[in-house]
Amino acid sequence: MTMNDAKQMTRQISVKTADLTRRFGKFTAVDRVSIEVYQGEIFGFLGANGAGKTTMIRMLCGLLAPSEGSGSVAGYDIYRQSEAIKRRIGYMSQKFSLYDDLTISENIEFYGGVYGLSRALIRERKEALIRQVGLEAFADKLTRELPLGFKQRLALGCALLHDPPIVFLDEPTSGVDPEARRGFWDLIYQTVALGKTVFVTTHFMDEAEYCHRVSIMREGKLIALDTPAKLKQQYGRSNMQDVFVALVKE
């Protein structure tokens, strides 16, 4: 056993599912998926369009009831304790993250309020966040006016406002340019350096390489789960783009 294996065995589990399933009518969107995600890990969640990534995330965030199977997030049961889960996670949805017609400052205050933070705490974290994202000069501008890359960094900051141990990021870098995507991933690395767990979906295969472990879904089923290095070795490909294409395109 290597040091790393030993470390992983003693690591705390942040997210665990067993045979988690979701059906819409006769259609099975997520089909008996079992995963374990460790604390402090960047867990990449890949798959073709419609593979079931967002459906899976919505179940884990307590936003959608599973049809079958079990799961826990931060030690809480996804069926019975979804309220406790909501307080302990951050979530950046694929469609929507910030209100375009609020100013940057108002968006942060809004999220602080949703998470039930005190006024004093909101003020403190707002200033820190605006500084971290480099938006000092723009606090009173409408969010709509921000380039997408900044918006997404700000949205991540909002999802972390209540200091949750786990964040779920659903395609945070879609449409974001190469420079801003690198900036966003630096933030993800800063986030896990604090001991937090990051669960992230992406269609950029260079970003798949930045994850500690990667899972690939196809038509609702989990078809691969390992470190990028091991997946490349296993499928005899030199990069994750080729691994993905080989696995998804039959």
Place this chain on the structure above:
Amino acid sequence: MNAIEIKDFHKSYGTVDAVRGVSMEVKRGELFGLIGPDGAGKTTLLRAICTLLLPDRGSILVDGLNTTRDAARIRSILGYMPQRFSLYQDLSVEQNLRFFADLFQVPEKERLERLERLYHFSRLGPFKKRFAGALSGGMKQKLALSCALIHTPAILVLDEPTYGVDPVSRQEFWDILRLIRQEGTAILVSTAYMDEADQCERVALFFKGRIAGIGAPEALKNRYRYPLYRLEAEDVRRLRDFFRSLPEVQSTQLFGDALHASFTQPPDSRQWSEWQAASSGNLTSWSPQPPTIEDVFLALIAESEANDSEAQ
């Protein structure tokens, strides 16, 4: 005559200068890519070409027609897919496609051929009866694309068509674009994916409302000025931090599991061994790297940021 001809186009919103003097043309039957960071002004330019906003200064000709005077005629020859285009959520996949085929008066025979091709790329065939509102994000995007591609206009303008589209479908989408181009359509497409720029005949690098470079992808790559290397490491982020601190290093950028580093001078073998030792063996391999469009793009941004901070 060119398909699109833009002369000294300017557009501001209040105090924000979105586009500041752009001149370029798209030739007939050309596949032309527009790349640039968020907020560079790409969407403004595309919307102006589609007659949806008027230039403050300069002119845009589409198939020889002026966007300020001939909007109606331009709209009849030009196909446009806006960014984040949303469909009829309460119509099924099939109904949406049929709606657009009717709208564009696509003849029945052609329609079937096209639908087959589009269903192949989108993989939406099994979901014909599903409401658009119940599709995943990327499936919606692919349906929107299919609706835009159901007819073949003389000129096609696509604003970030592959937003949220998975890697396999992205390849197939570009295969379709090449087919459409072979049929004679001029295509102008913006994208955040640098590998897609390589699929275009010519590319304009858009930056802060201006064109910072224009030409064939290969020609743009040849402009990269510094010796560039691909480095591999046990821990590539740690390697980046190490190389960033070296005076000989001009830039460092992560590219998946590797680091691209450019130098003021090509390093010699003595330097490489020194760095290998100094990084405690973290550096495992290095080789010259031909610049990619992404390298060119990132260098351009870095250069501009350096100029900005000098100016302050």
